[in-house]
Amino acid sequence: MNFETAGWRREALQGEVVADVLTARRRRRNVIIGLVVAVAALALAAFFMLGRGEEKAAAPAGKSAAAGPRRGGGAMPRVTVVVPGRQQVARTISATGTLAARVDMPVGVAGEGGMVTQVLVQPGQWVGAGQTLAVIERSVQAQQAQQLGAQIDVARADARLAQQELERAQSLVGRGFVSKADVERRIATRDAANARVRLAQAQLSETRARIGRLDIRAPQAGLVLQRNVEPGQVVSSGSGALFRLARGGEMELRAQLAESDLAITRVGAPASVTPVGSPTSYQGRVWQVAPVIDPQSRQGTARIAVPYSADIRPGGFASATLQVGATDAPLLPQSAVQSDQVGSYVYVVNPQNEVVRRDVEVGSVTSGGVVIKNGLSGQERIVLSAGAFLNPGQKVIPARAPAR
Known part of the structure; x- marks a missing residue:
């Protein structure tokens, strides 16, 4: 009897738990449904409120649009047009190219060459006409110059002796101690000695000139662009350009x-x-x-x-x-010129206030606008902007703007 009562109680408790779970689930479902309904109500309220605001804002625009003619049931757009006319525009050509020295002067070895001992300039430096750019070793040439200088001294001594002997012979001709033929031979000896002096002097001048040509000098004033030589390098007339100068920069x-x-x-x-x-x-x-x-x-x-x-x-x-x-042509703002795969074009408003496409040939682009080489006379009404939103044949309400 007691076992039956305990079993009944357990079954009753289990039934109450199941009932409580079902009740909790129903309550949760009701809460979710209530939230969804509330959100939907708020969304509808916001939609109606925004719709009324847009209707109020659009009312003046609708009235103004209703005042104008309509085409296809919609309001015609207002566009700004410009009549460009024709004006003198500078004719320009665009080009690209390479920068260079106007007069590029290669400087090489003018003399016999030798080993470079000093390089006195660097690229980017300014030099004057005749300025030394590099120095070549010259010890051998200096010795040759000293030798020629000594030969000049010897030739001058011979010339002085020949002159003195000539003068003594001339003083003895009147006494009969020296013949005229002997005097003439002494004159020839003196002249030959003077010639040897001049020859030695010419040889020394030549040697000094060669020594001077060992210095690599700038032919004219200018800017050093390149340096292709270093100390210790042996150069000659076949070494090519050792420096490049831009004359006068x-x-x-x-x-x-x-x-x-x-x-x-x-x-x-x-x-x-x-x-x-x-x-x-x-x-x-x-x-x-x-x-x-x-x-x-x-x-x-x-x-x-x-x-x-x-x-x-x-x-x-x-x-x-x-x-x-300069050229006489229409000048349009860049906003008025459109382009596609066919080419450049503008929209012209004809006398019936219809948009018409007009293909044009574009010239140079200046700070004042785009030069139209062909396609316009300058008296047309050109859509100033928003051409991308128009279609050929569409009716518009044009509002003229002053030409730029």
């Missing part, structure tokens, strides 16, 4: 131009040269236009002289803008 840009551009480029045309990596542009002028065209590349060279600057290094790369005159 003058530099140039050898700009490569297309055949058509070279035809309109003239000597004296101003140009702006910008070395690669330099933020500064240097003003120069065309001083030579190539008389020939490369048959392979169909290009020619325009040589632009520029003043010396540390940024202008021979062998470097630079770009140039040449001014080759």
Whole structure:
């Protein structure tokens, strides 16, 4: 009897636990459903509130759009147009090329050469005309000069003796002790001695000149670009250029131009040269236009002289803008010119206020805008900006802006 009562109690307790678990699960489910409903209600409230705000903000715009004509059920966009006209625009040519010395002077051995004992300059230094760049050992030549100097002294002594003997003979001719033929022989002896003096002097001058040519000197004032010799090196006339100088430090840009551009480029045309990596542009002028065209590349060279600057290094790369005159053409802001795979174009608003595509040929780009070489007369109404959002044939409401 007691065992049955205990079993019944255990079954009752287990039933109560299961009921409590089910009740807890129902309560949790109800809480989650309540939270979801609350979030949805808040989202709907926010949506309606934002929708009313947008309707209020769009009401004035809608009224103004309703006041204008409509096409296809939508409001026509307002666009700003400009009538560019025609104006004198500087005609420019863009080119690239290599920087170089305007006059590149290679300096080598002018004399017989020898071993270099001193090198007196470094690349980047300025030198004057005739300044010594390097010295070659000259001990042998110095000894030869001393020998020739001694020979001159001997020849002068012989000449003095011959002159004295001639004078004594001339004083004895009147007394009959010396014949006239003997006097003539002494005159010849004196003249030969004087000739030997002059010969020895010429030989000494030649030797001194050769010694002077052992010094490697700058032919003109300029900037040292390269040094290809070191002390101890043996050089000769076949050693090539030991130094390279830029005469007066003058530099140039050898700009490569297309055949058509070279035809309109003239000597004296101003140009702006910008070395690669330099933020500064240097003003120069065309001083030579190539008389020939490369048959392979169909290009020619325009040589632009520029003043010396540390940024202008021979062998470097630079770009140039040449001014080759002026042209009468429309000038548009860059925002008005569009481009695609076909080419450059602008949008023109016709008398019916419809957008029309007009293909154009673009010229140079200046600080004032883009030069239109072909395609426009200058009297059209050109869409100033936002052309990428328009379609050909679309009606618009144009608002004219002053030409730039």
